[in-house]
Amino acid sequence: MIRVSVLGAGGRMGTEVVRALNDAQDMQTALLLGPDDDPAAINPSNTDVAVDFTSPDAVLGNTLTLIGQGVHSVIGTTGWTKERLDQVKQALDEHPGLSVFIAPNFAISAVLADRFAAMAARYFESAEVIEMHHPDKVDAPSGTALGTASAIAEARRKAGMGPMPDATQQPDASRGRVVDGVHVHAVRLRGLNAHEEVLMGNPGEQLTIRADSFERVSFMPGVLLAVRRAGSIPGLTVGLDHYLF
Numbered sequence: 001m002i003r004v005s006v007l008g009a010g011g012r013m014g015t016e017v018v019r020a021l022n023d024a025q026d027m028q029t030a031l032l033l034g035p036d037d038d039p040a041a042i043n044p045s046n047t048d049v050a051v052d053f054t055s056p057d058a059v060l061g062n063t064l065t066l067i068g069q070g071v072h073s074v075i076g077t078t079g080w081t082k083e084r085l086d087q088v089k090q091a092l093d094e095h096p097g098l099s100v101f102i103a104p105n106f107a108i109s110a111v112l113a114d115r116f117a118a119m120a121a122r123y124f125e126s127a128e129v130i131e132m133h134h135p136d137k138v139d140a141p142s143g144t145a146l147g148t149a150s151a152i153a154e155a156r157r158k159a160g161m162g163p164m165p166d167a168t169q170q171p172d173a174s175r176g177r178v179v180d181g182v183h184v185h186a187v188r189l190r191g192l193n194a195h196e197e198v199l200m201g202n203p204g205e206q207l208t209i210r211a212d213s214f215e216r217v218s219f220m221p222g223v224l225l226a227v228r229r230a231g232s233i234p235g236l237t238v239g240l241d242h243y244l245f
């Protein structure tokens, strides 16, 4: 039986994770932590894997604490930058064999959309990303969209492609956030959950790749897979594709 502690257990995702753990035959919940709890309460005597769905402000500190405690972690919380990931890698150097797994998105639809966008990117003059979420989300653009934009940019770079066409001139133009040359736009709308469209264009044609998570249960198979695989890849792993392809 895998003992799983959850940080952010009372949140929108944490609540869904606890439900999924309770339904899983091979797992049991261990510690369920909220914002006033000490993550250092998690240790190998009570936990095999810790799952974090907290906030971008809290996740780095939580992750470094869990590494210090010697517990494998599965992290869905967004807000990651290269600098923050480098801090995690540095901390892991002191704990060989320990694994930190981060996924910007645990839904198979989103993982495949990223893969398809990277495959298609080299064939289109223009590409932009539109992410759409519930208005209770605290960060924008989404971690998923940032990852999608980076994947598109990397594919274009490998194909030797130049900048995308854009005649925008106003200094205060609103064109979303530019991520490695790819424009990313964020919509916040009551009634939505988590959605992303990748638009790719050529003269006279467009390819649209769209992923929708209508309910948070869509993320749970990926979370449970990551818990079951915790420790199988020592060090830092980013992206559910590492377990799928």
Ligand SMILES: NC(=O)C1=CN([C@@H]2O[C@H](COP(=O)(O)OP(=O)(O)OC[C@H]3O[C@@H](n4cnc5c(N)ncnc54)[C@H](O)[C@@H]3O)[C@@H](O)[C@H]2O)C=CC1
Residues within 6 Å of the ligand: 007, 008, 009, 010, 011, 012, 013, 014, 033, 034, 035, 036, 037, 053, 054, 055, 056, 058, 062, 075, 076, 077, 078, 079, 103, 104, 105, 106, 107, 139, 143, 219
């Ligand atoms: N990777 C993925 O597939 C997904 C990632 N997310 C990300 O997960 C994060 C959480 O999203 P939601 O559940 O919608 O947010 P939420 O605000 O509903 O839940 C976060 C919970 O964490 C708690 N919390 C805050 N700081 C904490 C700390 N230091 N220790 C323990 N608990 C703490 C809050 O009180 C709250 O209950 C966000 O970064 C979001 O982008 C959300 C959905 C899917």
Ligand SMILES: O=C(O)C1=N[C@H](C(=O)O)C[C@H](O)C1
Residues within 6 Å of the ligand: 078, 104, 105, 133, 137, 138, 141, 142, 143, 144, 145, 193, 194, 195
């Ligand atoms: O906050 C959310 O809800 C989600 N956040 C993640 C992100 O920022 O990519 C994953 C998914 O889009 C839902």
